[in-house]
Amino acid sequence: MLTRIAGGRVIDPANGRDGAGDVWMRDGRIIEAPMDARADVTYDAAGKIVMAGAIDIHSHIAGWNVNTARLLLPEHHRAALQRPAATPLALAGWSTFETGCRYATMGFTTVVEPAVSPHYALHAHLELADTPIIDKATLAVLGNDDYLLSLLRAKASGSAIEDYVAWILDMSRSIGVKVVNAGGAAAFKENVRAFSFDDVVPSYGVSSRQIVKALQRAVNNLGVPHPLHVHCNNLGLAGNVETALTTIAAAEGLPLHLAHLQFYGYGKEGERGFSSAAARLAEAVNAAAEVTIDVGQVMFGPTVTISADVLRQFNARDQARPKKWLIFDGDGNGAGIVPYDYRRNDFYNAVQWAVGLELFLLIDNPRQVFFTTDHPNGAPFTTYPDIFALLMSRDLRAKWIADLPPAAMAVTTLASIAREYTLPEIAAMTRAAPARLFGLSDRGHLGPGAVADVAIYEDDADRARMFRVASLVFKDGELVARDGRVTRRSWGRALTVAPQRDRAVDRRMKDYYEERYGLSDEFVKVPAHALGRPQPFEFVPCRS
Amino acid sequence: MERARIAGSPVALEAAIAEAARLVAASKQALIAGLGTDVAGARAAIALARRTGAVIDHMHAESLLRALDVVRSSGVMLTTPTEVDVGADTLLLAGPILQVGQFQQHIFAPTHRDHGAIERRIFWLCPGTDAAKAPSRRSAIRPIGRTPRELPALLAALRARVAGRPVGRAAVSAKLLEETARDLKASRFGVAIWSAAELDALTVEMLCGLVDDLNATTRFSALPLLPADNLLGALQVCGWLTGFPMRTGFGRLDPHHDPWLFDGRRLVDSGEADCVIWISAYRAAAPPWRRAPPTIALTADAAGFESPPRVHIAVGTPAVDHGAVHHLPLTGTLAAVAASQPSNMISVADAISRIAAALPDDGARRC
Numbered sequence: 087m088l089t090r091i092a093g094g095r096v097i098d099p100a101n102g103r104d105g106a107g108d109v110w111m112r113d114g115r116i117i118e119a120p121m122d123a124r125a126d127v128t129y130d131a132a133g134k135i136v137m138a139g140a141i142d143i144h145s146h147i148a149g150w151n152v153n154t155a156r157l158l159l160p161e162h163h164r165a166a167l168q169r170p171a172a173t174p175l176a177l178a179g180w181s182t183f184e185t186g187c188r189y190a191t192m193g194f195t196t197v198v199e200p201a202v203s204p205h206y207a208l209h210a211h212l213e214l215a216d217t218p219i220i221d222k223a224t225l226a227v228l229g230n231d232d233y234l235l236s237l238l239r240a241k242a243s244g245s246a247i248e249d250y251v252a253w254i255l256d257m258s259r260s261i262g263v264k265v266v267n268a269g270g271a272a273a274f275k276e277n278v279r280a281f282s283f284d285d286v287v288p289s290y291g292v293s294s295r296q297i298v299k300a301l302q303r304a305v306n307n308l309g310v311p312h313p314l315h316v317h318c319n320n321l322g323l324a325g326n327v328e329t330a331l332t333t334i335a336a337a338e339g340l341p342l343h344l345a346h347l348q349f350y351g352y353g354k355e356g357e358r359g360f361s362s363a364a365a366r367l368a369e370a371v372n373a374a375a376e377v378t379i380d381v382g383q384v385m386f387g388p389t390v391t392i393s394a395d396v397l398r399q400f401n402a403r404d405q406a407r408p409k410k411w412l413i414f415d416g417d418g419n420g421a422g423i424v425p426y427d428y429r430r431n432d433f434y435n436a437v438q439w440a441v442g443l444e445l446f447l448l449i450d451n452p453r454q455v456f457f458t459t460d461h462p463n464g465a466p467f468t469t470y471p472d473i474f475a476l477l478m479s480r481d482l483r484a485k486w487i488a489d490l491p492p493a494a495m496a497v498t499t500l501a502s503i504a505r506e507y508t509l510p511e512i513a514a515m516t517r518a519a520p521a522r523l524f525g526l527s528d529r530g531h532l533g534p535g536a537v538a539d540v541a542i543y544e545d546d547a548d549r550a551r552m553f554r555v556a557s558l559v560f561k562d563g564e565l566v567a568r569d570g571r572v573t574r575r576s577w578g579r580a581l582t583v584a585p586q587r588d589r590a591v592d593r594r595m596k597d598y599y600e601e602r603y604g605l606s607d608e609f610v611k612v613p614a615h616a617l618g619r620p621q622p623f624e625f626v627p628c629r630s
Numbered sequence: 631m632e633r634a635r636i637a638g639s640p641v642a643l644e645a646a647i648a649e650a651a652r653l654v655a656a657s658k659q660a661l662i663a664g665l666g667t668d669v670a671g672a673r674a675a676i677a678l679a680r681r682t683g684a685v686i687d688h689m690h691a692e693s694l695l696r697a698l699d700v701v702r703s704s705g706v707m708l709t710t711p712t713e714v715d716v717g718a719d720t721l722l723l724a725g726p727i728l729q730v731g732q733f734q735q736h737i738f739a740p741t742h743r744d745h746g747a748i749e750r751r752i753f754w755l756c757p758g759t760d761a762a763k764a765p766s767r768r769s770a771i772r773p774i775g776r777t778p779r780e781l782p783a784l785l786a787a788l789r790a791r792v793a794g795r796p797v798g799r800a801a802v803s804a805k806l807l808e809e810t811a812r813d814l815k816a817s818r819f820g821v822a823i824w825s826a827a828e829l830d831a832l833t834v835e836m837l838c839g840l841v842d843d844l845n846a847t848t849r850f851s852a853l854p855l856l857p858a859d860n861l862l863g864a865l866q867v868c869g870w871l872t873g874f875p876m877r878t879g880f881g882r883l884d885p886h887h888d889p890w891l892f893d894g895r896r897l898v899d900s901g902e903a904d905c906v907i908w909i910s911a912y913r914a915a916a917p918p919w920r921r922a923p924p925t926i927a928l929t930a931d932a933a934g935f936e937s938p939p940r941v942h943i944a945v946g947t948p949a950v951d952h953g954a955v956h957h958l959p960l961t962g963t964l965a966a967v968a969a970s971q972p973s974n975m976i977s978v979a980d981a982i983s984r985i986a987a988a989l990p991d992d993g994a995r996r997c
Contacts, residue, residue, distance in 0.1 A: 415707065
């Protein structure tokens with residue numbers, strides 16, 4: 087079927103396009119405007135904004151941790167409440183079904199679940215297989231696992247580490263590797279309560295830095311497109327900007343992605359010893375072209391923090407709002423689930439809100455800074471439209487700032503920042519750049535050959551309203567949502583990589599599982615047939 | 631072997647499917663209970679419930695919801711069977727646990743393995759008659775207190791001593807209490823283990839509080855033992871598809887969770903449920919109620935039923951007759967398991983999908 091989207095303002099920064107024109111689609115792909123052809127279907131987009139489907143690079147939407155959070159917080163679920171609008175998470179959609187539908191109606195067509203413990207990979211993929219419309223991908227969490235730490239303790243070769251990482255990626259059907267508080271969870275198992283970048287995991291004798299560097303090299307050498315995705319040590323602590331700066335410096339010319347940097351943008355200035363250090367961080371990112379970051383913006387309201395940083399979550403459990411929590415001493419990283427309520431009148435929460443926006447506005451290159459709330463840790467993904475609006479309007483920011491504690495605003499630079507994001511910059515940050523960051527050459531743009539994922543918005547001066555409900559959304563060339571209503575429910579695919587490895591590692595892993603657990607390693611595998619969908623995976627090529 | 635029966639008489643599978651669909655379509659409030667099935671079966675059951683406004687319950691929901699009640703109202707630390715296996719140098723068993731068959735050999739294993747083998751110490755609070763049945767090395771197990779009835783007060787006293795607070799008379803001597811508190815605090819990685827079917831919510835909350843308190847100075851975590859029949863697998867599927875555990879109903883389109891309202895036994899006893907789909911694929915368990923509305927049984931056989939169910943479809947056992955994804959008690963994860971004796975027995979997922987496909991279109995609800 088030949089489909090034409092006619093006359094919209096097409097904003098496609100990857101192809102240098104911004105102007106009125108058509109977009110043509112056939113068989114699920116964008117095509118060149120055909121000569122002398124009549125479209126089977128034409129959608130009038132005159133006066134509207136046409137962009138590629140958006141890509142969310144870091145959103146906790148599936149897996150054991152997320153599902154446990156659902157079970158921990160029945161009151162956050164829409165159906166448990168008579169007044170759904172009162173709770174942001176109710177709007178986030180708490181089932182996999184709602185997650186897919188709500189992302190799609192906002193014009194998002196690909197979402198990365200960033201924290202899958204390898205033993206729970208099948209579980210995560212089962213949830214993703216039940217998440218409609220959007221495509222998805224997972225990051226495998228390594229860096230506190232006994233096998234890797236034992237390799238490092240034994241001073242194993244780089245290729246032994248690469249084979250192991252490749253095996254994990256293949257078994258868990260992931261698109262990349264994340265390290266969460268490298269070594270911190272392993273140290274916590276031995277009763278360590280604070281862990282920084284050059285601290286050493288007791289029984290293994292390896293530092294956080296060694297773990298991060300080993301994984302960074304392995305991911306790079308394997309040709310995995312997405313650089314190592316790092317959740318740094320010391321999340322949330324006053325003065326932790328030093329940890330982030332140290333980690334940025336440790337990139338040493340190789341690609342490195344730092345997740346939810348907002349949570350590391352804290353200095354120790356001011357009366358309360360807590361201040362924004364976003365300007366220093368942004369300066370460091372601007373000077374390190376090999377480093378990318380995502381923000382993890384905080385918005386006000388009740389939410390739940392879900393993290394594989396078990397040490398941090400353990401230390402934060404007394405701050406739970408409401409007072410309940412679950413700390414999971416799991417294999418490798420484990421996890422912690424701690425509900426939280428970011429309050430407008432809370433000094434610390436207001437500083438956190440400002441730090442996120444400062445990072446967005448002070449990092450110059452929209453291809454280096456990525457749009458996330460670390461859903462649901464900073465805020466549910468349903469708040470994205472409000473954040474786009476804040477980025478695009480200094481006046482709107484001024485209105486918010488006027489309502490927040492002056493003492494908090496005094497320890498940030500936000501009020502002084504004039505920058506306003508343009509629509510092409512929003513498109514670059516949420517479409518073109520994420521596709522490039524994950525090696526998805528046929529996504530995030532509207533050039534011929536691209537997957538026909540397209541979002542069309544009203545050009546509404548109220549940018550929050552505009553981005554909340556896309557006028558039309560196409561997935562693989564099919565209309566899936568119109569004005570906030572799902573019109574067609576497809577199931578999407580999980581994007582994954584399969585880098586080359588020396589198959590001798592398969593035998594080693596089999597022996598390792600037999601030896602350590604007395605179990606076959608079969609339980610770690612994610613076979614396609616187990617997911618109950620016709621083609622659950624799409625393979626993304628590695629660099630050769 | 632007969633594959634399908636209507637009112638006890640053998641019929642072709644197609645006829646049983648058609649009769650099941652007729653019963654479901656004619657019902658005002660269907661109940662899908664038992665739910666002893668793999669992930670695919672649970673997915674299919676919940677899809678059918680969503681479509682027909684049915685209620686979803688599980689045969690072990692009572693134990694599960696008691697455990698979840700604590701999770702949903704206080705702080706808990708949990709660990710995995712594999713972490714216990716490789717990391718725990720101390721175990722604190724609370725109440726009888728031997729009824730739960732799985733994982734016993736790991737609990738009573740002599741050593742833990744990471745960073746050199748260390749003799750594992752086992753403290754067993756109020757084991758009751760389990761004390762005489764412990765599998766091996768009885769000498770290495772230190773029983774503290776006797777009958778499970780003493781457990782709540784003993785836990786409270788122990789927690790108080792761990793926190794350094796004074797206690798009055800307890801079920802055991804002050805000296806034993808003192809030594810136990812000291813030994814627990816001296817552990818390197820301890821794990822509290824109990825059977826969710828045995829302890830009430832307040833006792834579990836006290837135990838979880840003790841675990842949290844021990845973390846003030848050392849590392850301690852917890853591992854509840856839950857009944858089988860893929861209870862935890864079904865819980866996970868319910869969680870991601872509805873946001874809730876079992877005892878969830880779809881009568882108002884959106885899933886609603888209410889442990890009392892959607893208790894399958896209550897729905898049957900009160901006459902609110904007028905059609906039951908009873909699923910028990912791991913073993914041929916019969917429903918726990920006597921008088922029931924028309925029942926469609928998806929089980930290995932209908933031997934346990936007092937009178938033959940209206941429809942019986944003999945289903946295969948997951949991971950035996952057909953490959954399956956389900957919860958593995960030894961890893962604590964969902965895993966794909968191949969069929970050990972592949973057969974052409976129909977799976978629960980297939981049976982339910984065929985019943986759903988045979989429903990008249992006007993029986994389908996918007997979702």
